[in-house]
Amino acid sequence: MRVGVFICHCGNNIAGTVDVQKVAEEMRKIPGVAYSTTYVYTCSEPGQNEIIEAIKKYKLDRVVVAACSPRMHELTFRKAVEKASLNRYFLEMANIREHISWVGDDKELNTQKAIDVVRMAVAKVMNNKPLFSSSFKLTKRVLVIGGGVAGMQAALDCADGGLDVVLVEKSPSIGGMMARLDKTFPTIDCSICILGPKMVDVAQNERIKLYAYSEIEDVKGYIGNYEVTIRKKATYVDWNKCTGCGLCMEKCPSKNAYDYFNFGIAPTRAINIPFPQAIPKKAKIDPNYCRYFLKGKCGVCAKICPTKAIDYDMKDELVKEDVGAIIVATGYSLMGVENFPEYGGGKYKDVITGIQYERILNASGPTGGHIKRPSDGKEPETVVFISCCGSRDKSVGIPYCSNFCCMYIAKQAILTKDHLPKSQSYVFYMDIRAPGKGYDEFTRRAQEEYGVRYIRGRVSKIYPRGEKLIVRGADTLLGIQVEVEADLVVLANAVISNPDAAKLAEKLRISYDTFGFYVESHPKLRPVETNTSGVFLAGACQGPKDIPASVSQGSAAASKVLALFSKDVLESDPQVSYVNPNVCVGCMKCVKTCPFGAIKEEELRDGRKVAKVIETVCAGCGICTSTCPCGAIQLQHFTDNQILAEVYAFASGK
């Protein structure tokens, strides 16, 4: 056996706190190591070439690269050894950066630990076996979760590329947050006018199968072959019969239902169609407010419906769909106004959130686009906007910036002046964050052309005086306390992840951060991929994002799926479990413990029953290997022998 060891300096990242020369020297002493060297950047082209040439020159048959995390560059080096005609699984990586040089600053101790870790990798690679992947077919259909602008863009792009799309939307209509907006910055074009046609495209596209008011119940399978269970929630209206005429909504006697679409700024009916441009334009009963459900009698909608579509006995329905890839575009939520007691959130009716104000500005909103304050319906003369409500505030657990509030505040202030020329708007801000194309010009316009007064400072308190609200804050540029008598106060409330974001992530087996936002595979270089191959991200489910960024990600995710589906077969990962039929006693304990259903019973020619792993389904988690009482199941590339060799190398110091 002839092992080659390549220690990377990673510039100063590793060499700064690890004596790489000493590590290389130590490795030379190990029997079987034929070559050991260091290089400043092993992942660079000359660095890789050095590996390839060393393999040829020194007739190496195993390679250890001691560098960064295998998550970063294992694939890079596997490809390199393959170029030199070695099986890619004859490469082993030792992580001496994230696990050593970045976390410790004692060079001597670091070096000792690095020697141990690299020695273990050498021991393992000597026990490695060549592995070969097999190929499997894939279902060229894609599931898009979330029908906001990001999900719609992804669905339309996939459909344009010739794929069948299953689009699942949680609420009764697609459109998401963008459908609720009045105008969009920085061009002040009408949001629904640009989104509406897209929504119609989704509805009319024959390749897109839309499940509205539905949620993901369960996801089984793996890249190329997912089986997804979708829960179609009961709407109590047969959507095949409903024509969306709206008669039921008009006659419904329960007029105090919470309006989710309008963020509760005004009530709606217990049976409702969320908004005029809704897709599908179908009615739905909210059983929390419907008299029939609460008191057992009423039935007005059932009597009035011309197509007899009302069905009070409707139950949730589960349907299954087979897809090969999943795009997650579930969007975001907003912090509720009641989280701001110092601003009287929830107590003073005229303290509202940005999205609520958006609905007041909107022609299809509860005030028909006339700016009237909620308390008494009067037109406000003074409107105060407060940025960063919750955002960038560690005390409420949200250290991040909500990304688009600075821009929509400027937009809303401009629109306020347009609607009410006599009005005066004030904006309390921390910084004005307007880095997009045409954004800074836009916020300047708000100040210079529309006379919006920007005050740099936080608001400490809002309290009522007569019909007015006194907004008390600091002007940190002048160093004084200011009080503004306002008629209406708009809070730019923080963007937060959806309350069920973590639950969905667990179903999809993707990671999420402390705040519930989904984590991309690499923050710069793999922005729409997740660490679960076959699952992609788009839009604000990954972090607060404005419309252009969400649309870009929707298209990006679609292009990733199209690229994936351009292959007719996929290669399986051979790092999966394997049952040795000669050792297996057929107890089938592994069948029960496998979380993926990847192990089945098989009858051999001699009639003996043994376990067998379905290679494409196995996720390589290794649970079965620790369950097997006789060691018949071994996880390839992580066999008992390989791991024990590492342990021995570490414990013996040899």
Place this chain on the structure above:
Amino acid sequence: MNNRRYAYYSGCSLESTAREYNESLKEVFRLLNIEIKEPEDWSCCGSSPAHTVDPLLACALGARNLALVEKMGLDVVIAPCPSCFTVLKRAHLKMKKDPEVRKKVNEVIDEPYNLKVSPKSALQILYEDVPPEKISEMVVYEIPELKVAPYYGCIVTRPPEVAEFDDAENPISMDRILESAGIEVCDFPFKTECCGAAFGIAKKEIVNRLSYKVIQMAKDSGANCIAVCCPLCQQNLDLRQGQINRLMGTNFQIPVLYFSQLLGLVFGISPKRLGIDKLVVDASWITRSMRKAEKKVGNKEKEPEAEEE
């Protein structure tokens, strides 16, 4: 929660300027079967002066008293004065967080403090450990004319990471306690505004201006009485009310009572024992308008849900 035992750290104010707070609180605790015991040989908490001079001293003064409580075998100490409370709690938290501080402080005090005591305000005890029905049960008088502005002051709930109690900016504990006792509470936006605190000595104009705002807001909110839980707030609002009237040209006559005095009144304790006569702004109209409670408070029927339409 009957007969729970607590240590009771009265602090210097309650021994002097705020004796009526001390007396009324003890009466209320007695009626609610809350057993309290003062640590022997307690010393000054250090208040604001200590921590402006030396953080170690401030911490040590708090820790010394906490160690005394620990020795009594009790795990909660009631500090009715918010300033004492915040000093004790800060000392506890600082020592808990930083082993270095713990070591240093324990070196300078007689006996080490082992972090086993949680300091709480009187408000917190009555809000968290006494069920509201129990307060309602004790009520024997009602004061129909009384409308109270609950004024918490700046530090009983703040900073939130120290107080760890109620909402920092919009506290409701005193509101709920008074309501359970059948006392009408108004929606008071200046619950946590600053009264000017100790500036009364150095720069009394500041106190007068700030306290004026609090009293004015109480009046604007429809209150005819202010309830407080802090000796300094009480002093600034009550003792200086005449000063404020002269400076601002107002004519306030709003009595400023400790919330425990109000509780004591409706519980039927004699006004004299509650020290109502010690107040500067005359509060005798309150005692005069007391009536035997006709119906049980707190057992209010649930309001019927508003019919939609």
